Amino acid sequence: MSDQQLLDIATELEARAAELRLLAEIIPVGVDSAPVPAEKPAPAPIPAADDAASYFDDYGGFYDFLRGNDMLGPVISADEFTGCDTIILACAREGWGVSWIAYALATAYHETAHTMLPVKEYGGTAYFKRMYDIQGNRPAKARELGNLTPGDGAKFAGRGYPQLTGRTNYQKATVKLRERGWNVDLVANPDDVLKPDVAAAIMVYGMREGWFTTRDLDDDLPLTGPGTLKQFIASRDIINGRDKAELIGGYAIDFQTGLVAAGYRQRA
Structure with missing residues (x-):
């Protein structure tokens, strides 16, 4: 092979080497130099369902039972659904078991004459004055209820699911709900106790903490599992x-x- 041929081969190899060096700069090779794809952001968590139905395996079956047992219905009204669901949800969010929720529902069922919506105690101004007012027939009862101003008997008559009665109890409920973030003034606006969510909150916290008589659910009923008739009584x-x-x-x-x-599934 002549010197010229060897020179031509060397020149060609140098040109190929230059091409490879340029290519390496544009597209890095090798495991360590491989580009790492940008990490995709994690998807936002899907919020857990938080309605009454989300706490049941067979939500519709609960209402079918109430219809079949003549507790509600035969056609359950929108108001009955609203009342039951509001109470169940308020209880379930607090981690209540079946016996506690059952007793809350039973209390509301009785106190609302089976309507399941918060109501005001039956009677007129004259009746409320006679029963609860400092100028009525039972001044000692009025003082017990904190009804020290004439007119308090009618203003703070029984309302809601547990039939909240008396200025003292309206004041207590206002303070307790405000501690939990509720923007309420039940002394200035006693009819707010007739709102289902407010009424349910009063019943749930009041029964749990003994607002009404110092007795509470812990005294007689199990937090988990069913209760007995004797315990409910x-x-x-x-x-x-x-x-x-x-x-x-x-x-x-x-x-x-x-x-x-x-x-029904009790939240842990």
């Missing part, structure tokens, strides 16, 4: 002594049966 002390205790206890058994049959 004793629980009437939370609201109003033993008034209608057996009747309301029976309602609680029915509601509890429906909750269990529908697969």
